[in-house]
Amino acid sequence: MIRVDAWWLSATPQDMRSGAERLLAQVIHVFGEAQPHHAYLFANRRGNRLKVVLHDGYGLWLAQRRLNQGRFHWPSGQGACSLTAEQFQALIVGLPWSLWPPGQVIRIL
Numbered sequence: 001m002i003r004v005d006a007w008w009l010s011a012t013p014q015d016m017r018s019g020a021e022r023l024l025a026q027v028i029h030v031f032g033e034a035q036p037h038h039a040y041l042f043a044n045r046r047g048n049r050l051k052v053v054l055h056d057g058y059g060l061w062l063a064q065r066r067l068n069q070g071r072f073h074w075p076s077g078q079g080a081c082s083l084t085a086e087q088f089q090a091l092i093v094g095l096p097w098s099l100w101p102p103g104q105v106i107r108i109l
Helices: 020-031 085-092
Strands: 006-010 038-043 049-055 060-066 080-083
Touching: 006 020, 006 085, 020 038, 020 049, 020 060, 038 085, 080 085
Parallel strands: 006 038
Antiparallel strands: 006 080, 038 049, 049 060
8 A cells, every 4th residue: 555644635626637847846836845645636627537646655556536427526726735644535425524524534425
């Protein structure tokens, strides 16, 4: 498994045609640098697709997720924020992660 120490979310919508290099450039622009074992999340304008760029200390991993119905709960505007592992788990299944208290466990969908 790939170790992830921190999750970072960019509120700025991204073009989902972007590959790993373009998203890495966006990571450096938004966050200042790409830290090892940190994952950076980006979504499209509609909020139904997201991409995760992960620097594992050796190279980049790029993952993509699409919701067939509904939208990811994404902050509006510009900027970035950090997520807990629990908030990330809620985000990728389409739950309102920003209302998720730290330490909350997802048991039922």
